Amino acid sequence: MxxxxxxxxxxxxxxxxxxxxxxxxxxxxxxxxxxxxxxxxxxxxxxxxxxxxxxxxxxxxxxxxxxxxxxxxxxxxxxxxxxxxxxxxxxxxxxxxxxxxxxxxxxxxxxxxxxxxxxxxxxxxxxxxxxxxxxxxxxxxxxxxxxxxxxxxxxxxxxxxxxxxxxxxxxxxxxxxxxxxxxxxxxxxxxxxxxxxxxxxxxxxxxxxxxxxxxxxxxxxxxxxxxxxxxxxxxxxxxxxxxxxxxVARFIGSPAMNLIPVTVSSRTTMVRDTTFVIDVSPDLPDGQYLLGIRPEKITIDGANSDSLCARISVVEHLGGESIVGFRFADATDPALSPSRMMESTNYARIPGTAALKVGNIQKFNIDTDSVNWFAEDSGEVLHPTLNRRPC
Amino acid sequence: MRSKHPVRESLIFLACVLFAIFAAFPIYWMINTALSTDQELYTGQSLWPHLERVLDIPAFLSGSPAFAWLGNSAFIAFGTTFLSLIMAVHGAYALSRFKFFGKGAVGFLLFATQMLPEAVIVVPLFAVFAGFGLLNNLYGLVLATTGFIMPVALFILKGAIDKVPFELEESARVDGCPRYSQLMMIIFPLILPSIAAAAVIAFFDGWNEFLFANTFISDANHWPATVGLASFIGQYSTPLNVVMAVAFLFTLPAIVFFLILQREIVSGLTAGAVKG
Amino acid sequence: MTITPTLDGVDQEISRGKRIKGSGPPANGPRRRGWIAYIFIAPAVIYLAVFVLAALAKGIALSFTDTRLLNPSGGNFVGADNYKGLITSSQFWDSIAVTLVYTVATVFFALIIGTAAAVLVNRPFRGRALFRAIMTLPYAVPTVAVTLIFIWIYNKESGVLNMGVEALGFGQVGWLTDPSFGMISVVLTTVWKVFPFVMIVMLAALQSVPDELFEATRVDGADGLSAFRAIVLPHILPTVRIVALLMTIWSIRRFEIIYLLTGGGPVKTTNTLVINIYNSAFTGQKLGVAAAMGVLGLFLSLGAAVIFSFLERRGAKKEGVA
Structure with missing residues (x-):
């Protein structure tokens, strides 16, 4: 009624x-x-x-x-x-x-x-x-x-x-x-x-x-x-x-949505503190952003040559699937300070129990259609138009 | 907790026995005296009671005003219990469940009553009661006694209501139960053990009341047992064994009550003591 | 000592818990109709206002008059004469001293005996329930019956106490008639009557001492008494303070036992303030003077409560720091 x-x-x-x-x-x-x-x-x-x-x-x-x-x-x-x-x-x-x-x-x-x-x-x-x-x-x-x-x-x-x-x-x-x-x-x-x-x-x-x-x-x-x-x-x-x-992004989902700090300059998206470029090109003004991606939208070791490299820090086998923790910065800088360890760990959820080892450097692939963009200061979502990065 | 010190254990047990004798002896002696003959009491009282004389007690109590006194005591005790509990249940509910202006003052008033010696109040109360015709009147005694025991009952019940989960009342409210019935149909049944404790403590207070009765009641027909018993002191026309038999008759209900409701009374006493 | 940190932790837990419990209705409780509370509390408050506060006011008014018992509604205003008379009267100060002696003695012995009894029957042994029941019996015996029994026990010629004393080879003692024994007899009777209360409350406090604390003492190999002092005593100290406060207030208030045993005698050696008030009013027939004494007695009661609340605050502070 x-x-x-x-x-x-x-x-x-x-x-x-x-x-x-x-x-x-x-x-x-x-x-x-x-x-x-x-x-x-x-x-x-x-x-x-x-x-x-x-x-x-x-x-x-x-x-x-x-x-x-x-x-x-x-x-x-x-x-x-x-x-x-x-x-x-x-x-x-x-x-x-x-x-x-x-x-x-x-x-x-x-x-x-x-x-x-x-x-x-x-x-x-x-x-x-x-x-x-x-x-x-x-x-x-x-x-x-x-x-x-x-x-x-x-x-x-x-x-x-x-x-x-x-x-x-x-x-x-x-x-x-x-x-x-x-x-x-x-x-x-x-x-x-x-x-x-x-x-x-x-x-x-x-x-x-x-x-x-x-x-x-x-x-x-x-x-x-x-x-x-x-x-x-x-x-x-x-x-x-x-x-x-x-x-909302962090509250819903387990593990929570990854929020990868990125720098956008001239429509090129780069993982902050690294030299990795992500294959997506938003029409956002140059600046600092957070790129939100669900763990299951990340795949590992894809054939894509544009994949990012990261060092695996945690692997949890849950039977049907595995949770893999990884850090981009580690791939280049193994001596990461402990205080940054937590905040910079991202998680991927992958099917099966892949033979991944902690410490390995792997290629990670992000499903760019499922990316959410957030302003770093306000935390609000942004809706940029996405274009393929011009090659 | 098996101790390895049998000597120490038996010493401790002995201490227990001594404490028990200390506690029980005067009560035993009251019974023993009631069962002794008049001559024995002045020529040397036996340490062992003559149990066969129990049968004589009804005979030598007949014609004494003892039963009328006990009736008056019962009236005062029940009246005090009833009046105290009615006010205490409602007051405790207010103090436990509401915030209101003057709550601190009410709490202080209740606590202050505890510190007030009855003997301080008895003088002006005598003057007030004389004006209202409440002297020589059992109702007047109930009114006076209630004033001193009701705050105790109120504190005990407040402690009990504090422990009742608040959601029960809210649930009842959603179910359509108005506030007064939340108290009567939900809280009241749940705090029954504390009600019993408060009732027994109030009953004891009324049953024991002496000061007001001794002051306000001059008519021997209206004496409660306390005043009646006290009237035996210093007069030698009533044999001591009769006095002790009446005293025992007066003590018996209190002890029986106490033993039956010991658990509730203890919880009430401790709650009262912790609340201050 | 190695166990101190644990103890502090437990203490803090308890005090924190208390604070939460004492915080009244939950924050989200209904407060809209707070005025309804007045309807619930009104009977109790009005009752106390009429029978206690009004009587108290009347008492204060009486204390400035020369009202006599036979004409309670008459009496003339005499200003502070009653108070002046009392302050210069040695008999009044004697009764204050007697009250203090009686209060300190009863509170002290009742606490010691009651706590000792509680400790004894807190230990598991066969027949413990029976011992507990027996030891709490005096609490149930009506005070007037208590005094009757003790008057007979104390009887100089045929009382059982003197029978015992004589069996030990001493002479008869006038327990209630000899000025050097009056106070002892009154205190003994009072302690007998009230120690079960202490025992009951202390037993509850002892049972709230976590078993681990007792365990800890055994591991450390501490012997009985020092373990009690180090571990159990700090835990039950708040209860001891509250019981002591209650016992003090009750001792100042206590009337029947003294009035019926000695009536304030022999030679006024047990003439406490309340007995003095009562006798001035109803034997001396001076209601005005008695009322003035009552007002002064009230300050004595209040003073005791203030001292205790001060001790309590200081004690709480000390425990908080330790």
């Missing part, structure tokens, strides 16, 4: 601005991921959408209706917490039934003592009972309905939290790093389950995470946040292939 629009939403804690003028539109039935490093304000953003945190300035509107002042309950949302926030004193059944019970609570039911009687009697109503059972079946929790959260495994707790969100059939699901407390294997499984759930319920999901794998695999669109500011909004492919600045 809702089209969510954000109009210059900001959040201050005292004088500290944690969200800066967030502007975005979310379409119905999107799976939107808010992605960013910890402390970037993504959880705060989610809490403002939920109504758990105040909005300092700006507006959030659902289908054109400003919801700034609405209680969470009135926004028809569900929220899955990072810690799951299951009620420890209630059984799984009571946890899942709780939102339904609250829907049916009249004002005077909240009187102490009366509340626990009414909670029980509403939970026993057939329509509540059957809905809880239905949700439990969907999530394979039927056998655990009468257990308390304490006795469940991490994955089961996760499902109870999802069940509690699901039970009222909200039009917007908000999930705050729901998988961060699970081990890697379970995380992969739950990722699939949440994606399946998304397809099944056909509602809008907003999902907060710092895990780019979750973002890339689940999202229909991603918003990358850093220091409270939107860095980029786009599909996973756009974010991955066409990052708008070096933050």
């Amino acid at each position: 809702p089209h969510i629009s954000f109009n210059k939403v900001s959040k201050f804690y005292g004088d500290r601005e944690v969200i800066h003028e967030f502007d975005a539109q979310i379409e119905d039935r999107e799976f939107l991921v808010l992605l960013g490093p910890s402390g970037c304000g993504k959880s705060t953003m989610l809490r403002m959408i939920a109504g758990l945190s105040d909005i300092s300035s700006g507006q959030i509107a659902f289908d054109g209706r400003v919801v700034n002042e609405l209680e969470p309950r009135e926004r028809n949302i569900a929220f899955v917490f990072q810690s799951y926030a299951l009620y420890p004193h209630m059984t799984v059944r009571e946890n899942i039934a709780f939102p339904l019970v609250m829907d049916r609570f009249k004002g005077w039911y909240h009187i102490p003592i009366v509340n626990s009687i009414m909670r029980r009697s509403i939970a026993a109503k057939p329509e509540v009972k059957s809905r809880v059972v239905e949700v439990a079946e969907m999530l394979e929790l039927t056998d655990y309905l009468d257990r308390r959260p304490r006795t469940l495994s991490g994955g089961q707790r996760q499902r109870v939290a999802v069940g509690r969100a699901l039970v009222r059939d909200p039009s917007l699901y908000l999930l705050d790093e729901p998988l961060s407390n699970l081990d890697a294997k379970l995380r992969a499984q739950m990722r699939e389950e949440i994606s399946a759930l998304y397809r099944r319920v056909g509602k809008t999901f907003i999902y907060v995470t710092h895990d780019q794998v979750e973002a890339m695999t689940m999202a229909t669109r991603i918003i990358v946040l850093n220091n409270g500011k939107i860095q980029q909004i786009g599909t996973p492919e756009e974010i991955y292939n066409r990052p708008v600045n070096i933050f």
Whole structure:
């Protein structure tokens, strides 16, 4: 149902601005991921959408209706917490039934003592009972309905939290790093389950995470946040292939996008501090730039005579593929100072387990169609017209 | 932790035994005295109790006002517990979950009450209660006692609420649970052990209350057991074994309570002590 | 000493943890409707305002009058006469001295005995739970019952204490009637009643000492007592300070035990300030003078709290530097 629009939403804690003028539109039935490093304000953003945190300035509107002042309950949302926030004193059944019970609570039911009687009697109503059972079946929790959260495994707790969100059939699901407390294997499984759930319920999901794998695999669109500011909004492919600045470029992908410092002069691109020329010729003014290239767009030992030379510093065999670390400067200057070692290491991802040795000097080939250009000072992306270097 | 020093180990065990005797002897002696005959007490009390005399106790308590006193004590204790906890639960929630102007002042007021000797307050309170007709009145005693124990209960419960994860309330809020029910339906069940601790500590305080009762209550029908027992001191018309039997009757509920809820009380005491 | 760095690390961890825990609601907690807090806190605050603050104000007002017990609402303003009278009265200063002696003695012995008991039952051995339960029993016995028992135990002619003393070949002692024994008897009774509290709290503190610290002492081959001093004591020192503060405040406040055992006697040797206040008001019938004494007593309590908070700050600073 809702089209969510954000109009210059900001959040201050005292004088500290944690969200800066967030502007975005979310379409119905999107799976939107808010992605960013910890402390970037993504959880705060989610809490403002939920109504758990105040909005300092700006507006959030659902289908054109400003919801700034609405209680969470009135926004028809569900929220899955990072810690799951299951009620420890209630059984799984009571946890899942709780939102339904609250829907049916009249004002005077909240009187102490009366509340626990009414909670029980509403939970026993057939329509509540059957809905809880239905949700439990969907999530394979039927056998655990009468257990308390304490006795469940991490994955089961996760499902109870999802069940509690699901039970009222909200039009917007908000999930705050729901998988961060699970081990890697379970995380992969739950990722699939949440994606399946998304397809099944056909509602809008907003999902907060710092895990780019979750973002890339689940999202229909991603918003990358850093220091409270939107860095980029786009599909996973756009974010991955066409990052708008070096933050996004470095944040997404593992290993991250290589940012090779280059000097452009008279449309000739040269790896800085070396004499290697890269076979691409952007129409950029002379100066210093960063050339961004994904590790899998680099190949080794190609027949191309224009290949660059570099010394291999690391080789990691991952089975189906290998990660190869290399440094251009090393090829000519083996006595590189340790402090520069990290920053100047680039990575290539190549298929198979090639017989590469650390210390070897190899030729590297860059897929020049996949290169991104960034201004060195601002870190913003540039879109030069590329020509073949005149021979 | 098996020690290689059997001598040292047995010395330590001996020390434990001595401490236990030190702690238990006066209680044992109270029971022993209650079970002795009047003559024995002045000609030489046996070190071993005459257990068979337990059966005589109901007989020599009949007709004494002991049960009426215990009833009054129970009223004060329950009243104090109830009133203290109601205020403490709500106050603790406010102190734990909110920031508000004057929070520091409230904390100081609560702490300052702890430092105030009851004997300092009893004089002006006597004057105030005299004006309101609260002298010679069990309700007045509940009101006076609550003022001193409620801050303790409040600190214990604040410590307990601090440990309840905040997301539980937020989750309840999303589920449509209003704030007051977040306290009553989510937090309250989760801090039940601390509530029990605070309740027992408040109950003890009401059960033990002597100063206000001794000052405000002149009508012997309204005496709690503390004042009743104290009235035996220095008067010789009541045999000592009866006095001790009443004292034991008065002590028994406290000890039973204490043993049943020991874990909760200990956690409450330590929380209170750490909070200051 | 080789273990010092570890210890400091642990201490810092703990103090850091405390600070985080004490920082109140999470930064992103809802503060929009902070005013609701006033509704929740109001009953407690209003209650204390009426029954404690108002009474305190009334007490301060009374202290400037010559109000008598039989006419509590009457009384004339006499200025600072009550205070002048007290400051020049040796009896008042005697009661301050008695209060100090009583407080120092009870706090000292209760801390020693309570901590020793805690250390003893902290070690694993068979029957430990039973010993713990027995040693905490005095805490549960109502104070008035405690005094009744001890009055009988202290009885000069037939009390069990004198039976023991005579068996050892000494003469009868008037535990509650001889001026040289009154204070000893009162302190002994008080310590008996309150040491379990110290024990319970210290036991909790001892159980929070990480096992590695005990292990470290064994590796270093330190013997029991010096290991306790070097390793365990620094760890439980903050708790000791808090317990000492509480015990001090309670000792200054304590009424029943002294009032019922000796009533301030023999020859006013146990006449602490609160007993003095109470007797002036309800035996001497001088409410005004008693109120003035109460106001001065409040300063004594406050003074103790200030001294302790000063010690605490200094202690915390020292631990931070070390």
